[in-house]
């Protein structure tokens with residue numbers, strides 16, 4: 001909490017043992033510290049005039065947090081990592097139940113609903129897009145003007161636009177109003193048009209299909225084409241429905257949203273997609289991230305067959321960037337929640353195939369000359385291949401590693417340890433469960449406590465998961481953590497049915513005991529209850545019990561569930577055939 005000159009932190013957002021913490025844990029602390037410091041200017045020195053302008057505080061603090069951490073530790077590649085957060089905002093903003101970043105606030109209810117991904121992550125994304133469009137120096141000059149003009153006073157969004165306009169001599173409101181005051185974002189369809197390209201835009205919606213809402217944006221587009229003699233770059237402001245782009249020669253491949261800062265998706269025509277997939281390892285990590293992430297979103301929206309997406313992932317077996325793997329792994333986890341039980345073996349086999357090359361390259365031990373991100377990636381991949389991929393060899397190695405760790409904690413790298421714990425939970429039983437429960441209760445650092453706590457949701461046996469659920473109400477798990485543990489159980493194909501039954505029986509106690517914001521976030525997990533029958537139950541539950549989570553949060557969760565069930569129904573047959581073939585590998 002960013003009181004002027006007196007910032008307060010949760011313990012686990014400030015206290016850390018630097019040598020024992022994983023990179024993700026260190027990064028989060030750096031982020032939070034930088035974010036709260038940024039509020040000394042954005043929020044404290046200049047305060048929004050009213051709650052409608054909360055994004056001026058939170059989007060700016062988020063943007064500055066990234067800028068500061070990136071300047072402090074360029075090797076952390078914080079702007080590439082931010083792709084993951086931007087993608088999360090795009091997920092919500094692709095729903096019918098989204099909202100504009102800024103809207104009129106008339107009561108505390110309206111105000112509470114603003115503290116979400118759209119304010120923080122979409123807000124920071126569109127600021128980054130504008131910063132890149134105007135140029136960092138001009139942008140900074142505009143922000144400086146804004147802070148100077150309104151210090152020790154209040155400001156509106158229009159004041160920021162005026163300052164940025166004075167610094168850049170560009171019509172800022174005309175460019176930005178569509179991103180701030182209107183919901184949603186566009187998808188740009190790109191097709192070959194002779195030697196050049198044709199671009200067209202429409203709103204992207206998961207449940208929209210091919211329909212066109214008529215909404216248009218002014219989109220700062222940067223695209224890069226590989227031609228015989230190197231690359232050509234084109235910058236344009238796509239402000240109508242369509243635009244043509246001339247190129248000097250026929251391109252080998254083209255990447256739209258070059259640099260990856262745009263808050264829009266790209267849908268390549270079949271020929272262009274094929275060329276780009278062939279060249280995937282030649283484009284920047286954030287561009288590969290966007291290629292996968294946009295393609296999976298298109299598949300979820302029914303604009304690309306799911307099996308085409310799974311084929312595309314086969315191009316990424318040599319991938320070295322952690323964020324790209326995050327997109328890939330999370331899409332495969334999503335597919336796992338959608339498919340029938342008998343296909344899990346096929347999916348596990350596909351997961352092992354996609355990850356094998358990189359897992360064997362990285363190995364288990366820290367190597368000389370490797371980056372922070374490689375160390376993290378090792379942990380991520382081992383975790384995925386040992387849990388979702390059910391790799392027996394990796395599970396056996398994880399048991400050995402944990403045995404070594406018991407003797408001497410320095411023998412297992414801090415980035416590998418969380419993966420080892422997660423794998424042991426997925427492959428373990430009673431013995432591992434009671435050990436992890438003891439470790440959770442006697443943890444020496446907040447990070448250790450969290451690791452073992454969430455591992456208790458990662459087991460597969462119903463009886464063990466039932467014990468974890470009990471702990472969420474009997475005081476053994478703090479009430480600030482319990483809702484997140486339940487959310488984590490909802491996300492597990494082994495725990496979701498149990499967790500859902502538990503919620504139905506105990507929601508009134510939970511509503512009284514858990515902090516309000518965490519209680520709300522718990523229900524985020526309902527979108528993993530992917531079956532037509534669960535969907536009916538979930539809708540009936542909220543209607544009968546008249547549960548309102550504030551703002552559009554519940555409609556968003558319900559729509560995400562609808563997207564997943566629609567995906568399941570549309571793709572069941574094709575995924576069934578495709579994944580059964582994987583099994584025989």
Ligand SMILES: [Zn+2]
Pocket residue numbers: 035039057058061
């Ligand atoms: Zn903040």
